[in-house]
Amino acid sequence: MRLNYEKIKQAIGGCCKSQEYILEYYDEYINALSSFDHNVPGGENKKPDADLKSHIQCKLITAIKKWEERI
Amino acid sequence: MNGSSLSREERLCAMFDSYCKKVISNESKNYKRLHYRRKKYELIKEVEFINSLEGVSSERNDTLKINLGKFSCEIQDETLYKAMLLLPTKHLLIIVLSYWYDWKKKEISSYLGLDAKTVYNYRKKSFELIKKCFTEESNKNETKL
Numbered sequence: 001m002r003l004n005y006e007k008i009k010q011a012i013g014g015c016c017k018s019q020e021y022i023l024e025y026y027d028e029y030i031n032a033l034s035s036f037d038h039n040v041p042g043g044e045n046k047k048p049d050a051d052l053k054s055h056i057q058c059k060l061i062t063a064i065k066k067w068e069e070r071i
Numbered sequence: 072m073n074g075s076s077l078s079r080e081e082r083l084c085a086m087f088d089s090y091c092k093k094v095i096s097n098e099s100k101n102y103k104r105l106h107y108r109r110k111k112y113e114l115i116k117e118v119e120f121i122n123s124l125e126g127v128s129s130e131r132n133d134t135l136k137i138n139l140g141k142f143s144c145e146i147q148d149e150t151l152y153k154a155m156l157l158l159p160t161k162h163l164l165i166i167v168l169s170y171w172y173d174w175k176k177k178e179i180s181s182y183l184g185l186d187a188k189t190v191y192n193y194r195k196k197s198f199e200l201i202k203k204c205f206t207e208e209s210n211k212n213e214t215k216l
Contacts, residue, residue, distance in 0.1 A: 005080040008087050026091060033099040036106070052106075056098045063094040069083055 001025050011064050022064065023057055030056050109186070116184035117161065139164050144171040154204035162197040165190055 003025055010018035023030075034052040134145045135152040139160070144167045146152040155163055161183070168174040168182070180187045 003084055003088060005084055008084065022091070026095060029092065030095055033095055036103065052099065052102050055102055056095055059098045060091060060094055064091070067087060067090055069086075 008067075012067055014065065019061055019064065023060065026060065030060075113185055113189065120161070120183060137163070137167070139167055142167055142172065150205055150208045151201065154201040157204065158197050158200060162193050162200075165193050166197050169194065 001024065003022070007018045007021055011022050030053055031048045034048040034056055036049055036052075134147060135149065136143060136145050137152070137155060142164065146155065155166065158166065164183070165179055168179050169176075174182070176187050176190050179185075180190045183190070185193075
């Protein structure tokens with residue numbers, strides 16, 4: 001999976017498919033940051049929290065629309 | 072010309088990437104901060120509430136009665152009465168408010184300073200415990216017969 005400029009432009013424009021593509025692109029990153037640190041004896045419990053994940057995804061979609069090219 | 076436009080697009084992609092990662096990490100931090108603050112608040116409220124309770128007392132006359140501060144309930148069934156006395160104070164209060172006082176989940180959660188989901192979980196756990204008591208009681212009766 002690769003992020004290209006065309007997809008970004010479409011996502012900013014509100015194209016649902018491109019936004020989904022971007023969400024999928026960042027899925028692993030979101031999963032990594034949407035788990036709470038639980039002290040589980042004998043190992044780590046790094047299961048992503050569904051509420052937190054969907055919250056981040058919503059915020060990401062809102063933020064994508066606000067992104068501006070500044071070059 | 073083509074090379075410069077490509078590098079511009081690459082730079083924009085990199086900028087977008089870092090922007091998205093920043094949004095994700097900030098949102099994650101904010102959500103977790105809020106979550107832990109809420110948990111801490113709930114814990115403080117719980118301790119305050121338990122300290123404020125005068126204690127659970129029970130009466131056994133003709134009907135079985137449980138007193139919980141200003142709330143009380145009368146129970147006809149002895150198994151249910153025994154099961155309810157086994158419940159932790161907060162769980163017991165949630166059950167009493169739900170079924171003796173007809174309080175809704177929202178009212179209970181605002182009264183106790185808890186999340187609605189927590190009230191739901193407490194109620195579910197209480198039911199499980201009561202159910203367990205009833206099955207144990209019926210097993211005992213079966214072995215007697």
